[in-house]
Amino acid sequence: MNNPIRWAIWATGAIADKFAADLPLVADAELLAIGSRSMANANAFGDRHGIPRRYAGLPDLLSDGDIDVVYIASPASAHCGDALTVIAAGRHVLVEKPFTLTLADAHRVVAAAGEGGVFLMEAMWSRFLPYFDMLADLLGQGVIGDIRYLEADFGMRFPADNRLFTASTGGGALFDLGVYPLQLAHAVLGVPTSLLASGLIGPTGVDLTTQIALRYPQASASLQTSLTVPLRNEARLVGADREIVLPKFLHCPDEIVIGHRDMSGGDLVVDERLPANQQGNGLHYEVAAVHSCIRAGSVEHPLMPWAATLEVMAMLDQTAGQIGLHVG
Incomplete structure (x- = not known):
């Protein structure tokens, strides 16, 4: 069996709980670390899911050199900044949907992943069910x-x-x-x-x-x-x-x-x-997809490539503009 791919989760909301619950359904996945802006939240989440390493703050989380890939489950307004920070640290990243709140920010994140040569995917879990x-x-x-x-x-x-x-x-x-x-x-x-x-x-x-x-x-x-x-x-x-x-x-x-x-x-x-x-909450299917790409040395997945994320983001961007929704 391959060595496990070691995951960290950033943020402790409801979707992160579901993600952590499903991760054991992927045989070669190891949930190594949890990070939150609050150490108390990180500890409570870690206790619920048996996660050995807990960190307060994204920089502290990324200081752990054993982490292979980070699942970003923070509020949507933080996705762009958090993804750029993870990419700058040289880690692979799975970003919860919506990928960002603006098309311009989505382009920034995709460009950074391309330059850094790391795997990046929007967690559009539906496409993997x-x-x-x-x-x-x-x-x-x-x-x-x-x-x-x-x-x-x-x-x-x-x-x-x-x-x-x-x-x-x-x-x-x-x-x-x-x-x-x-x-x-x-x-x-x-x-x-x-x-x-x-x-x-x-x-x-x-x-x-x-x-x-x-x-x-x-x-x-x-x-x-x-x-x-x-x-x-x-x-x-x-x-x-x-x-x-x-x-x-x-x-x-x-x-x-x-x-x-x-x-x-x-x-x-x-x-x-x-x-x-489907098994569990259905989130482990996207995890298996991430693993297949990381092991193959691919930086994007054909079911949810960067182009698809950018095209959907363009539709969201256009819709927000037409209805007068101010984001970002």
């Missing part, structure tokens, strides 16, 4: 023919004290939830020829609800996200006669549904249900 491989295979087989229309939404009603209502840390529906419908549209349809967005900015300066219309040469997409309205949290990929449905939740569904409707719409007539079960 079992359902995503199945979806790609179904589309490749032409099960529904060419996609003519894509509809996807992701929204919930969050309490007013939720972190997503805090503008200073990169909150809002678009960057936390809306990135999932956007990345799905990008994955299956590519870069749109046009994007038209509208949104409602709340009193704290974050977008509460955002709608995005995408146009492609032979298709269109309608996307929606919200912090205040419970949506269906599903996706439909519609072909000439049949469609694929990704049920709740669209970014990590337990099954893929193939079906059809009559010419006037109506309820979906199900032709087939394909189980798409």
Whole structure:
């Protein structure tokens, strides 16, 4: 067996807990260290997950020469600066989504990784789940023919004290939830020829609800996200006669549904249900992908290459500009 790849986690929020819980599912992964701005938080997190080394502050964490790769789970507003710091220390890095809050910052991080020769990937974990491989295979087989229309939404009603209502840390529906419908549209349809967005900015300066219309040469997409309205949290990929449905939740569904409707719409007539079960929280699949690249000496992964991150960031950037969302 190969020597383990030694991980550190930077920040101790909810997504970091899920990541730490899933890491043991990857045989050659070792969770060596946890870092936080608060030593108390680092110790509490380390105790929960049995992590031997704990550090207060990112520079102290990076002073540990045994760390191979850092998972950045800090607030979105800190992603750019934290990623640049990790890259400057010569470590590989997995950055939680959204990659950054602006396209300009995303270019800075990608350029730094290219110059430093380290592995870098946005933690768009959905692209590494079992359902995503199945979806790609179904589309490749032409099960529904060419996609003519894509509809996807992701929204919930969050309490007013939720972190997503805090503008200073990169909150809002678009960057936390809306990135999932956007990345799905990008994955299956590519870069749109046009994007038209509208949104409602709340009193704290974050977008509460955002709608995005995408146009492609032979298709269109309608996307929606919200912090205040419970949506269906599903996706439909519609072909000439049949469609694929990704049920709740669209970014990590337990099954893929193939079906059809009559010419006037109506309820979906199900032709087939394909189980798409995942282990754990689903975050270890991206870890295995990171390992394969590090061991091969690759600096990016073909399922989530730097170009894909930059293209999705460009769509986020354009949407934010159109709805008057001020970030960064």
